[in-house]
Amino acid sequence: MSGRTLFIANRGEIAVRINRAAKSLGMTVVQGHSEADADMLAVRMADRSVEIGPPHATKSYLDIGRVVEAAKSAGADAVHPGYGFLSENAGFAEAVEAAGMIFVGPSAETIARMGDKAKARETAEAAGVPTAPGSDGRIETAEAALVAARAIGFPLMIKAAAGGGGRGIRVAENEDDLKRLVPQAKAEAEAAFGDGGLYLERMITQARHVEVQILGDGKSAVHLFERECSLQRRRQKVWEEAPARCLTQATRDRMCEVSVRLAEAVEYRGAGTLEFLYEPDRDAFYFMEMNTRIQVEHPVTEMITGVDLVAEMIRIAFGQPLRFAQADIGFSGHAVEVRVNAEDPASNFMPFPGVAQKLVVPDGVRFDTMLYEGYAIPPFYDSLVGKLIVHGASREEALQKLREALSGLEIEGLKTTLPLHRALAGDPDVKADNTTTKFLEAWLETHAIKAA
Structure with a gap:
């Protein structure tokens, strides 16, 4: 990779980790950072750095346009998203590649397919991977959740179809819990991932x-x-x-x-x-x-x-x-x-x-x-x-x-x-x-x- 330039679209310890790996391959490292992160360790380690926005992540690390433009203006050959932020955003992977750079990760199609937890479950089942009893695809309404839950049995987990990190998850012990918790999980998923879709899965109590x-x-x-x-x-x-x-x-x-x-x-x-x-x-x-x-x-x-x-x-x-x-x-x-x-x-x-x-x-x-x-x-x-x-x-x-x-x-x-x-x-x-x-x-x- 000698002679190539990597743009790091993340912060904190993972940015430091990516920096070290890239330099071990002989790459030039450009660190993207918010205004609040101008003095972070990854910036000090990088060959160059570019400010991508104000402190709030939605206007810096989560802003696809700002990140792609910063990487492109820095002459980057590739962009590493780290974890969190835009790392599992299919639109970001597409935007990076549309700008003529390499996205360090899977294809946008794979991210979209496996990032939707309901679709990922269907894909796993088709590949012969064991799955816990759960809903057949996405659940969009409380009424549909109730029908699926009666087939699965309680207790069960209500999960966000998109995203991860434990967000949008609720545990329902009975039908009353389900009616109360589905709207909460849907709202949290919508706020965190811009997608209120859910799916249900049997709760494994001693796992x-x-x-x-x-x-x-x-x-x-x-x-x-x-x-x-x-x-x-x-x-x-x-x-x-x-x-x-x-x-x-x-x-x-x-x-x-x-x-x-x-x-x-x-x-x-x-x-x-x-x-x-x-x-x-x-x-x-x-x-x-x-x-x-x-x-x-x-x-x-x-x-x-x-x-x-x-x-x-x-x-x-x-x-x-x-x-x-x-x-x-x-x-x-x-x-x-x-x-x-x-x-x-x-x-x-x-x-x-x-x-x-x-x-x-x-x-x-x-x-x-x-x-x-x-x-x-x-x-x-x-x-x-x-x-x-x-x-x-x-x-x-x-x-x-x-x-x-x-x-x-x-x-x-x-x-x-x-x-x-x-x-x-x-x-x-x-x-x-x-x-x-x-x-x-x-x-x-x-x-x-x-x-x-």
């Missing part, structure tokens, strides 16, 4: 959240095994591991096999993730959705496989075929990632933008972060400031390294979620791998987290 990382070049695809992301708060992941130790080898093989099958069915290009709910009691898994972008938790997969996912997706975007066959990819050891947010867990996780007065990162651990000493976090965006990642020969060794790393990581001037992770890393159930997607919410009701 673990497992996802498979794939890479494709538009013709063939491979998997890079799986991750577990069951520790969640308000359906937002806070802790991830790879591999998922709850799976048997036979189940791992089946899950990875159907993931590749689906990726090839949609001619997937780049890095993507298929998310599943796993029922240990039944040893059964069900397709949830496909994320057509790089994931926040991709580092744990990189740590166990040795594959730089961001660099690979850039290579693929420039037309290079997959550099390895499935037989070439293995994994070793165990990796754990915890998300460090500028939030106060002792005050119901209230966001805490401020100035990072001191930053000490222990030797020998990976900390993907947007922070540097003296950096003032703007109050306009997501609270994620970094991800602490460790790797060990076993899960037990990885957890011990995590405890040591959490003890040594210092971020002064901010309240962060580090106290939560220190408590979880020492919890007997977490150490015993005895968790589900409901574990953390229940745990927080009985454990007081002290401020850092």
